[in-house]
Amino acid sequence: MNMVRMQQKVSEAEWQARVDLAACYRLVAHYGWTDMILTHLSARVPDTVGAADGECFLINPMGYLFHEITASSLVKVDLDGNILSETEDVINPAGFTIHSAVHGARPDAGCVMHLHTDDGVAVSAQADGLLPLTQTAMTIHAGLAYHDYEGIALDHDERERLVANLGDSNIMILRNHGTLTCGPNVASAFFSMYTLERACTMQLRALAGGTKLNMPSSEAIETVKDQVSGGNLSLANMAWPALLRMLDAKDPSYRN
Numbered sequence: 001m002n003m004v005r006m007q008q009k010v011s012e013a014e015w016q017a018r019v020d021l022a023a024c025y026r027l028v029a030h031y032g033w034t035d036m037i038l039t040h041l042s043a044r045v046p047d048t049v050g051a052a053d054g055e056c057f058l059i060n061p062m063g064y065l066f067h068e069i070t071a072s073s074l075v076k077v078d079l080d081g082n083i084l085s086e087t088e089d090v091i092n093p094a095g096f097t098i099h100s101a102v103h104g105a106r107p108d109a110g111c112v113m114h115l116h117t118d119d120g121v122a123v124s125a126q127a128d129g130l131l132p133l134t135q136t137a138m139t140i141h142a143g144l145a146y147h148d149y150e151g152i153a154l155d156h157d158e159r160e161r162l163v164a165n166l167g168d169s170n171i172m173i174l175r176n177h178g179t180l181t182c183g184p185n186v187a188s189a190f191f192s193m194y195t196l197e198r199a200c201t202m203q204l205r206a207l208a209g210g211t212k213l214n215m216p217s218s219e220a221i222e223t224v225k226d227q228v229s230g231g232n233l234s235l236a237n238m239a240w241p242a243l244l245r246m247l248d249a250k251d252p253s254y255r256n
């Protein structure tokens with residue numbers, strides 16, 4: 001389905017959500033966070049918030065690499081798993097389980113990201129999880145949630161436990177599995193994921209250094225917690241236009 005036809009079939013708000021989410025897929029590819037055709041990112045369709053006929057969200061069609069995703073190729077699905085797009089594509093069933101859980105329980109979650117990066121999965125498998133070892137880690141450490149591994153996320157019963165573990169946090173480590181972030185918009189969810197993934201990478205490099213680690217004082221950790229208590233939304237919204245400029249210079253086809 002080409003861009004002109006799709007734009008004519010959806011609202012302006014949905015089209016903008018499609019463009020932003022497609023950009024997020026391209027950014028994940030740019031930063032090397034992909035797992036071939038696995039993992040998934042979603043965005044709530046703004047027009048459907050509180051709608052009588054139910055809310056829905058956008059997610060990737062299964063079988064496409066992230067650098068191939070475009071605004072028009074994203075699949076619209078409701079919280080019951082019904083595909084509402086004109087498409088022959090299917091979606092990842094584990095992806096539906098995770099994303100429908102968060103979107104269904106968290107009206108404030110406009111975007112949800114789930115990745116299986118090498119560094120994110122490695123930290124998820126460490127007993128202590130993410131340590132407040134670096135400034136980057138300290139900015140998210142206090143609000144970090146964890147969900148224990150239960151197997152591939154195909155059992156819809158897991159959704160209740162996943163959202164209970166997430167609570168009102170926007171950042172979660174799925175034990176032995178990967179990373180998850182959410183936020184009111186795509187920019188916020190991406191900025192949180194960028195911070196989490198960087199923190200995981202820094203931790204693994206520090207642990208691999210072979211020397212004694214210098215752990216910050218509890219007072220310093222608390223100071224950073226207080227300093228970032230307002231969240232990352234303003235920083236995310238400032239960074240997002242710059243990220244889009246980078247994508248547009250590299251390959252603007254995500255907008256199609």
